[in-house]
Amino acid sequence: MSSSRDLKGEPRTLSFNIIGDAFADVFCYLSSALPKLGGDSRLLEPVRTKAGGSGLNTATHLASLLSQFSPSFPSDVNLQTVINENDPHGRLLIDHCRRHDINLLNRRVSNVPSCFSGTGQEIVDATVATPHCVVVVAQNDRSFMTYLGCLSNFAGDNVLPMIRNSPAFDVIHISGYFNLPRFWDGSLAHKLRELRESAKAPCDLLISLVPQQDATEQYDGGVKEVLKLIDILILSEVEAKGMTKYHQRANDINGNQEVEDHVAAFFASHTSLLVVVTLGVEGAVALQGGKVVHRQRTYRRDHPIDPTGAGDSFSAGFLFKYVANGADDNAIAEGMRFGCAVASNNVMIQGASIPASKSSIESTLALI
Template identity: 25%
Template sequence: MTSRERIVVVGDLLNDIVAVPRGGFQRNTDTTASIRQRPGGSGANTAAWLASLGADVDYVGAVGSADAARHRQMFADAGVRAHLQVEVGVPTGTVVIVIEGDRRTMLTERGANALLDTAALTPALLETASVVHLSAYSFLDGFGVEGAREIVDAATAAGVPVALNPGSIGYLRDFGVPAFREATEGVRVIFPNLVEAELLTGERTPARMVASLLERHEVVALTMGAEGVLAARRGEEPRRTPAPRVRLVDPTGAGDAFAAGFLHRWAQDGDVDAAAASGVMVAARAVLAIGGRPPF
């Protein structure tokens, strides 16, 4: 791949409030639940998982001034070099997540994330990067097509491949598939799940989804939950990597953890099969605990 070693992650940072009801969810009354506050955000989660694997990782994101010091310390404790754009008078993004088995309902305030400036990804950060990983939330509800193009074009000009997590299906629908395709032209690696891939391709089967996405991206890793991942490099047949069977506690951040495991291995030598195997193992660890980041 490259003699460069660092992975740079650009994306959202959130305060997660995760609620797991005990027993059935009761409407219009009290439901006993386990409720935990956790640091989150797709980009920030991926950065933390990468650091837990021993990767040299920089994270670029936006945070509200009221809790900037707390988040900066959490990144430092996790082994992540954080480059935080601090917004005064704006809250850090927050999401309330209600977990019901393998289903999640999310109430999201994007907060400072919507103000992230693409200039935060500096030439110095690109200079020795092996990969730039971009969380699509940042442009779906943030700097838009133009900003995404700035990041992809700058990284490409610096000889750095770009990987992408497509983000939420709701944001994708609102943003629109044509705009998404324009924003992500030149992205080398993409990590959609089944519902995202169906929206982006119009295809109904995993194999056809991967084949369609490979027309635009060099590497596709289609995550399929408990069914594992279907991954391929352009010109090769997709291969399925099964997921380990584990007890699902909280699926929050499983896709972010998968991306971390995949990129940590792929950045070494470009081996897609080995990267997919690494990704599913890290994702399996992620669903064992409440929250989207590695437990310390």
């Protein structure tokens, strides 16, 4: 990686461009296990609605990390997503972005001039709701019920180019690919080729992707074409198994090692792609060219409060530190260590888009 990616390098803007999903998360915290069909469950506290979604979560944690750890470095965090700015959930997400210094670029097809400007899109029903998700949390596990709403209209062609008035290093992070059906089957791949071609130099652009779980359980949607155009793939163990079509054998006694070998072999042909797999309490592993390049343990919390968004907070921590140490041989290791520290704190906070303090992160880093 070029030294121009180092936060200690040239005085130019570092721009994180998050392209993906944003949801109003309706949280339900249960006193027992996840509910069964036909059963009744007790809530620990009143239902609350908070900002969420993989794209918005990642943007929030990145903005916080830049503010707390690199306050003097010129940087910005942009979030391209689709919400209905006129309904209560949309206004909640707008207020959240303002509070956390995130530049929200709403790409909704509507009669609002700032939305989808210049794309030639026809106006669609302006009453389609902001995406929202019911999140049920119980015993360090969670389950989602998602309404895509106007997010289902977000297509690759609607992604804005990165326009800069001053020299910049751009990080483009695609978050929630499988929540964006109109990104599938070539739409996003076409846009990423355009963005690659428009970059002034290859070292001026880094593209990463988090797929998220696929509600269809097909883990397809043309994602293989997208993999050819990105630098970093960050995914959970569940997502890794889904994308690689891993099916655990009944007599498997090797556990994570067999999964790791399977995932490494699957992505081996993508020789330049860095694949980072988060493993919950086991930490994370980085793979490249069919080999393990780094393993990272994490700090285990005895009584985690809410695992929602832990993967997104890891992505933010990893990307922040990976770019900051761009000229270092230890960039991957430092990124994974920092990502694990951020995620370890995230599980102790209710809600997916509430950043941890600098002191909490630094205390956790000392334990990893």
